[in-house]
Amino acid sequence: MKKILLALLTAVLFTAGASAADKQIKAGFIYVGPVGDAGWTYAHDQGRLEMEKLPYVEKSTYIESVPEGADATRIITGLAKKGHNLIFTTSFGYMDPTIEVAKRNKDIIFMHCSGYKTAENVGTYFGRMYQPRYLSGVVAGKMTKSNAIGYVAAFPIPEVIRGINAFTLGVKSVNPAATVKVVWTHTWFDPGKEREAAESVLDAGADVITMHQDTPAPLQAAEKRGAYAIGYNVEMKKFAPKAYLTSPVWNWAALYKVVAEQVSKGTWKSEQIWWGMEHGLVDLAPLSDLVPADVKKIVEERKTAVKNGTTKVFTGPIKDQSGKIVVPAGKTMTDAEMLSMNFFVEGVQGSPK
The missing domain is CATH 3.40.50.2300 (Response regulator)
Known part of the structure; x- marks a missing residue:
């Protein structure tokens, strides 16, 4: 007992x-x-x-x-x-x-x-949001017809610059002739300014736009003009179903x-x-039905390579806007270098300041 x-x-x-x-x-x-x-x-x-x-x-x-x-x-x-x-x-x-x-x-x-x-x-x-940013760039590079892509961006800080560069590297990997035009709003959350910035790149001939902003206003501007759009943060299809391609998303x-x-x-x-x-902290939202099957196949293959480490986004050779090699062939940027990024890669139009 x-x-x-x-x-x-x-x-x-x-x-x-x-x-x-x-x-x-x-x-x-x-x-x-x-x-x-x-x-x-x-x-x-x-x-x-x-x-x-x-x-x-x-x-x-x-x-x-x-x-x-x-x-x-x-x-x-x-x-x-x-x-x-x-x-x-x-x-x-x-x-x-x-x-x-x-x-x-x-x-x-x-x-x-x-x-x-x-x-x-x-x-x-x-x-590492730059990973799905790169993949979304592959989508944009394949979907553009004018070879002009717009990027509505918040503030010129390393986080945003890194995303723009990753996106552009994705674009150029499938469409070397395309360029990415950046417009700064200097805001995180301002639907009016975001919409105006989107309209400015659409006026400049962009037929695909993306963003580093906190609202779907740029997507709605693209839909109104008959252009394609890539969102950010969450899946944003419901806000612009006739324009939406995908979104780099957070979990x-x-x-x-x-x-x-x-x-x-x-x-x-x-x-x-x-x-x-x-x-699983970052991902690329499912591609919409506007994206052809052959493009979806390419993106899925690239996604697998990024996830398993076969493809590292910031591996050289990488040139800056002036054409100077900033990352030699075979070298991958360190975390410290990526976290302090202050230059734009070749193919970006605009200033990183």
């Missing part, structure tokens, strides 16, 4: 200990745009909702449309004071505010999206669930995460 009681007591203690080891997560998210932007912030929020389903995530909250700057510091501090033990800040401009608040809250884990500064309780995360749940588990289990450590298509 004593042995039975002892066994039961041991089982109860073990179960209680296992439950106690899984710390309950209260996660906070800071968004740069509204959750209804149908793009960047919407994609992050979908990831949050998936993470929230985990048994050890007690709750998650978000604050949307937070300006990058002093306001961000105040709002991140507010989340810290309200008992959140895991805070995600989801835009590049939140980097310094995140570091500042983290210094005063050592017991909270912070994860900053797309930045490069870390601390003992701060990690960074991003995805933030693939990362958010892993980070939440690490924090809950006590295995989290500060690191700089930069996952690619092999982790």
Whole structure:
């Protein structure tokens, strides 16, 4: 009888200990745009909702449309004071505010999206979006008839420049005669400016456009003009079904669930995460019926090669806009070189500044 009681007591203690080891997560998210932007912030929020389903995530909250700057510091501090033990800040401009608040809250884990500064309780995360960008460039290069492709871009920072270059390398790999014209809006979320920028490249003769923006406005401008369009962030077919070809997309749940588990289990450590298509964090949305079967076959073959590492997007020879070799034949750019990219490759029209 004593042995039975002892066994039961041991089982109860073990179960209680296992439950106690899984710390309950209260996660906070800071968004740069509204959750209804149908793009960047919407994609992050979908990831949050998936993470929230985990048994050890007690709750998650978000604050949307937070300006990058002093306001961000105040709002991140507010989340810290309200008992959140895991805070995600989801835009590049939140980097310094995140570091500042983290210094005063050592017991909270912070994860900053797309930045490069870390601390003992701060990690960074991003995805190798340049991989599906390259694939979308293959689509654009095959679909253009005018050999003029437009790119509506947000800010001239390495993240955006890297995407433009990857897209252009994809275009040129199947259509050496095509060029990519870049127009900067200097905004992340401004449907009016995005639409105007798209119209400007359409006026210049582009019959395919793509973007690094947070709304589907450029796609809608393309549809109105009878052009093709490639979205970003999420599958955007419903916004411009007569123009839509595909989208490089984010699946933030693939990362958010892993980070939440690490924090809950006590295995989290500060690191700089930069996952690619092999982790499922980034992908290319299914190609629409506007894309011919032979093009779909090429893209699928390239996608397999990118995922298994056979094809590395930034492998030389790569020339810059002046025709100078910047990546010699056989050499692949390092992560550090890609993360600090500040030049445009041959075939891009516009300035990277």
